[in-house]
Amino acid sequence: EKSKTTFFSKLSKAVAGKSKVDDDVLDNLEEILVSSDVGVATTLKIIDRIEARVAKDKYLGTEELNKILREEIAGLLAETNVGNETEFTVPKDKKPYVIMVVGVNGVGKTTTIGKLASQFKKQGLKVVLGAGDTFRAAAIDQLQVWADRIGVPIIKQKMGSDPASVAFDTVQSAVNQDADVVIIDTAGRLHNKVNLMNELTKIKRVMQKVIDDAPHEVLLVLDGSTGQNAFEQAKQFTKATEVTSLAVTKLDGTAKGGVVIGISDQFKIPVKYIGVGEQVDDLQVFNKIEFVDSFFK
Amino acid sequence: MFSNLSDKLDKAIHVLKGHGQITEINVAETLKEVRRALLDADVNYKIAKEFTSRVKEKALGQNVLTTLNPGQLLVKIVKDELTELMGGETVGINLKGTPTVILMSGLQGSGKTTFSGKLANYLKTKKSKEVLLVGCDVYRPAAINQLKVVGEQIGVEVYAEEGNQNPVEISENAIKYAKANSKNVVIIDTAGRLAVDETMMTEISNIHKAVNPQETLFVVDSMTGQDAVNTAKAFNDVLNFEGVILTKLDGDTRGGAALSIKSVVDKPIKFIGTGEKMEAIDVFHPDRMAERILGMGDVVSLVERA
Ligand SMILES: Nc1nc2c(ncn2[C@@H]2O[C@H](COP(=O)(O)OP(=O)(O)OP(=O)(O)O)[C@@H](O)[C@H]2O)c(=O)[nH]1
Ligand SMILES: Nc1nc2c(ncn2[C@@H]2O[C@H](COP(=O)(O)OP(=O)(O)OP(=O)(O)O)[C@@H](O)[C@H]2O)c(=O)[nH]1
Ligand SMILES: [Mg+2]
Ligand SMILES: [Mg+2]
Secondary structure, rough: OHHHHHHHHHHHHHHOOOOOHHHHHHHHHHHHHHOOOHHHHHHHHHHHHHHHHHHHHHHHHHHHHHHHHHHHHHHHHHHHOOOOOOOOOOOOOOOOEEEEEOOOOOHHHHHHHHHHHHHHHHHHOEEEEEEEEEOOOOHHHHHHHHHHHHOOEEOOOOHHHHHHHHHHHHHHHHHHHOOOEEEEEEEEOOOOOOOOHHHHHHHHHHHHOOOOOOOOEEEEEEEEOOOHHHHHHHHHHHHOOOOOEEEEEEOOOOOOOHHHHHHHHOOOOOEEEEEEEOOOOOOEEEHHHHHEEEEOO | OOOOOOHHHHHHHHHHHOOEOHHHHHHHHHHHHHHHHHHHOOHHHHHHHHHHHHHHHHHOOOOOOOOOHHHHHHHHHHHHHHHHOOOOOOOOOOOOOOEEEEEEEEOOOOOOOHHHHHHHHHHHHHHHHEEEEEEOOOOOOOOOHHHHHHHHHOOEEEEOOOOOOHHHHHHHHOOOHHOOOOOOOEEEEEEOOOOHHHHHHHHHHHHHHHHOOEEEEEEEEOOOOOOOOHHHHHHHHHOOEEEEEOOOOOOOOHHHHHHHHHHOOOEEEEEEEOOOOOOOOOOOOOHHHHHHHHHHHHHHHHHHOO
């Protein structure tokens, strides 16, 4: 609350009746954005946009400037985020709708899958989970616990088995069961490990033997407390799997997750979900205005 | 994003070249680039600012040696300052106490369970210790199983109490068990928790009081961004930990969080994690970390070219 009042009160003093935002305010804005992990490049882009707007629409009041500020930041997300959805939805014309979940180690993939499965099940959809992390200790057990908790079937093999084979089995089984949604878990992997990234490409390809356009969605999970490295994660995972959507986790902490603004801007991938806790209902549909507002809290 | 520091400094150094002394004017542009490199490496905003102004103070008025031009000298000052900040000597684990008790702490998914296994394996194979791993994460699905699988992989016994939801009790019982079974080291794995979660922070504080560990370690993901300072400070306020473990350095992150944490809590970084396997553990080298944060490999080649 404190930084919010000071920032916006400074803003009003510095801006009202002027045609140029003064350096103090911009410094302050820079601090807020960089401290939210927005990154230097994106921060400069936002500041440029604001300066341009202010120069054009002279003699702004604080109210208007606040609005512009939010609009310009959210604007970087706008092109890719249709934005105002509040529901968890899957397209009706793809059945089963196949979601493959990817990301670096420990970001929250398996947990997000549990939460998502629960949301879909609540809507009366038939969900099947695939235990594609056959590498990490007890990863299969972890997904099994989630499956039991929610009451959805899980397809799994032994630890150490081929993840592509698990994915194939899962999609096949979902087709046989006439399921609506398939969610495939994968092992965490750092994006600079070429072999592991190739493995993802293979998992994807093998699913296409059952459904040609599967997976319909590749969900990249980013840890909200990750800094600028998330850029490289988005880049490399996109290269290997054509990521179609993002989930940002752990936003119940003090980290702001600002790095996704630049990612969304640069790679045109929409942020779909945010994780706000470890419990089954702690997943929300992404709302860009609330997200941007959180930087100023 | 990860464009080399050398690219950024190249232009700045051209500006400096040909001057015999570092002055306020010729240093400004370069320091701006250094600051930006630090921010791109995830060094905390305030700390990056402080760092560059300290470097400026050191640099101003320095006469340039014959072999170095002002740009080179400045880069050297940056590197020396950074290395010093990252901490001098490598600090090991305190193995006093019978048994030695080591408590893991950190955010969700930072790598505590994996590192518990690595450390157990290291102490077993390198220091010939009898180690007991203790599963105190009673929350995360299959957390205890994970630790058991890890224990099996490295041949280290795991103490857990199925059905007991009280980590304080479990850890106390584990120490009794360790004493009765002549274990030298007890490593307590705990659940991940957010620093703002008061109930969970109180819980780990209670475990800490109950077992009075020789070593409390704060495990942090090296990809962490600006929030690293808040978290490290909050955990340190509650636990006054002995050291920091930096995980997932096998990635391509610059790891500026290391510098932020070091600056804010001034505790040594003791080990690093460099992979998912049990052998992927290394002692921390401050100079290498300093080079990594700034991409100093690039800077060295820059200096050679200049
Ligand atoms: N506070 C909080 N914790 C979360 C959130 N999402 C996941 N977690 C926790 O983060 C930790 C890691 O989550 P996982 O789901 O196992 O992550 P993962 O990406 O599957 O990990 P690997 O499979 O090991 O790569 C667990 O302790 C989760 O409970 C979130 O939104 N908020
Ligand atoms: N590449 C790499 N992965 C690591 C490293 N350390 C841990 N991991 C992986 O990171 C993920 C999370 O590790 P865990 O040990 O489960 O983390 P944790 O802190 O115990 O997680 P919670 O108990 O959920 O809070 C797993 O996929 C690990 O294999 C490392 O140094 N390098
Ligand atoms: Mg997982
Ligand atoms: Mg754990």
